[in-house]
Amino acid sequence: MASLHPKRLSYEGKNVDYWLSILGAGRRSEQMAKATEATMAMGTNILPILVAHLDSRPGIYSLVTGSLEKRNGAVSAFYILGKSAAPVIPALERLVENGHYPMDAALALLGIGTNGIASLAKLAISEKPVARYTAVGALGNINSDWELAVPTLIACLDHKDPETRSRAASSLGRLRSTDPRIIVALQRTALSDSDAMVKATSSRVLSNILNQTRAPKFPESSPSQ
Secondary structure (H helix, E strand, C coil): CEECCCCCCEECCEEHHHHHHHHHHCCCHHHHHHHHHHHHHHHHHHHHHHHHHHCCCCCHHHHHHCHHHHHHHHHHHHHHHHHHHHHHHHHHHHHHHHCCCHHHHHHHHHHHCHHHHHHHHHHCCCCCHHHHHHHHHHHCCCCCCHHHCHHHHHHHCCCCCHHHHHHHHHHHHHCCCCCHHHHHHHHHHHHHCCCHHHHHHHHHHHHHHHHHHHCCCCCCCCCCC
């Protein structure tokens, strides 16, 4: 049972950090299942704690205190809580732009779902290079909702900054999709981009996608009679 006193959040007598450490360390499946259960039970009450862990300062002290595991666990918790964590999107946006661990904050936004992905799409055109690079990179990690990232990443292929264009091409490749929009956009970039690095990256990614579409499909073996 969860204790929801704001200063002493816990589940079955264990505090939030205990459960986050389990999520972040990737413990045995039964422990992970229990930590997931605890996260769902404590719910949005733990959002301020999750954001605080993503805003922790780097350093040797963090290794001693297990901050890395807790930070990883905080990212995992956002995937568990999903869209219910949307109220802290502005705080996560600030961490992508100015935090110590921008990619962790970006991955947390992905975990929130549609609204978090929309936030990353906005950050992908930020004037701040770190925020832009982080958002573009994170969008390549989408799984089930990958279609939501395609228009933003294709648009980033036309960004004035070559590094942004190159990262956008890489992220399109990591989506592992044969969507015709992706293929056409990468073909154009591979042929006509003014930057050699961007052309090379786009060409490599395009080749991987086309090889993926040409991969032989072997029929399933039928059971012996």
